[in-house]
Amino acid sequence: MDNDLIDLMTQWRHALHTHPETAFEEIATAKLVAGVLRRHGFEVHEGIGQTGVVGTLSRSAGPAIGLRADMDALPITEANGFAHRSQNEGKMHACGHDGHTAMLLGAAVALSRDPAWAGTVHVIFQPAEEGPAAGARSMVEDGLFERFACDAVFGMHNWPGLPRGHFAINDGPMMSSLDTFEIVVDGKGSHAAMPEEGSDVLVCAGQIVIALQTIVSRRISPGESGVVSVTQIHGGEAWNVLPDRAVIRGTVRCFSSAVQERVRTSIGEISTGIAQALGVNATLDYRFGYPATINSPAQADLAASAAEATVGSSNVRRGCRPSMASEDFAFMLHEKPGAYIWIGVDEGATAAPLHNPRYDFNDAALAIGANYWVNLVKLFGAR
Structure with a gap:
């Protein structure tokens, strides 16, 4: 040149x-x-x-x-x-x-x-x-x-x-592909000194975050690739109040549409199942982004x-x-x-x-x- x-x-x-x-x-x-x-x-x-x-x-x-x-x-x-x-x-x-x-x-x-x-x-x-x-x-x-x-x-x-x-x-x-997700956990707020009067959405959110890490390790074949990353957790405003809502956000990355769909389904199953077990509700908003x-x-x-x-x-x-x-x-x-x-x-x-x-x-x-x-x-x- x-x-x-x-x-x-x-x-x-x-x-x-x-x-x-x-x-x-x-x-x-x-x-x-x-x-x-x-x-x-x-x-x-x-x-x-x-x-x-x-x-x-x-x-x-x-x-x-x-x-x-x-x-x-x-x-x-x-x-x-x-x-x-x-x-x-x-x-x-x-x-x-x-x-x-x-x-x-x-x-x-x-x-x-x-x-x-x-x-x-x-x-x-x-x-x-x-x-x-x-x-x-x-x-x-x-x-x-x-x-x-x-x-x-x-x-x-x-x-x-x-x-x-x-x-x-x-x-x-x-x-990889790039998708985003948001899980909204709704329950009943209460005084922090009286948790039995409410349903703790933060405990639920914490368990969901941990359980999401099993998707790649236990639901995806070792021969396939995927990353599920929780990047945000929001909930509560006061030191002495258990909030009635928590929001979890994150990203999903993979190389195939089959894995993409498996991850999306797994996020929904895990968040809904844990929420039901703890007496709260969880709603998933999964957004397909870049293929x-x-x-x-x-x-x-x-x-x-x-x-x-x-x-x-x-x-x-x-x-x-x-x-x-x-x-x-x-x-x-x-x-x-x-x-x-x-x-x-x-x-x-x-x-x-x-x-x-x-x-x-x-x-x-x-x-x-x-x-x-x-x-x-x-x-x-x-x-």
Whole structure:
């Protein structure tokens, strides 16, 4: 990749990092993206899924590929002190989406200069990946794949813990699903000195929390994966009063819809059973969120081949351990076959973790990621 383009990617990345925008507020980010794409011959469409941008470029008859990068930042106050630190207080690119956007923009420019590929490429710049906003779902619901027909769609995420110059990918699950639940326990409040006059919802809530931990250890096969985490317990306001209501909230993560349904059923059975035994009522509100990010076999193999063409086969890890974190690119993979790959960013020591106030994307990985995208497009068009 030409040095001038590497310099441009670095400039774009630093500009985005300095001016981060959170979910569905990526106005300036989308404007930068659209401007670069138009200057390099792409047909540009804005406002897809609220603030998403899609650029299309065709070389000849052939297959159509979708390449996705996420654009949004996190509501985190940055702790770094370098020149390109965030100037938007309380917001920062702590997950590397500034790098993702710069790499895909660099690949788009490189493809516009290169006649040696066939077919159509749709570069998809997605808003609102972080949190429950699910910008990928918003783009799909806004007709993404009806308006921009793709034979397959691909995503990439930087990965601290993986050395720069390395990639990792699975044929199958890469990231888990993410569901949330709320259990409301209702009983009869009483004076703390006279518990026999009421029904103690806090004792019930405590037993439910402990029992939920048996779902993964006793109701899910050891050959399957799942995580049930209680993250909140609310109840009571006074030192000397037993409340009449307690609320338990948490998350569920797994890699298959069968396990997802088993966990949901188990949470309901456990909370209802314990509540009945203790003379109170428990009501479950289970909310399905992000599905699991699962790569299609053929597309995962193609992505791995593109990574090998970029950094060599010895630096591409096939069959890596999936992450229990979640990713809304899963909504796109539910619509189209495709694959999601991790790109390494570490230089010797492990980089600050994602979602950390000291995280910063490694600029030395920009050219590697952009070259991966270009190689993927060329391999896809040559099938």
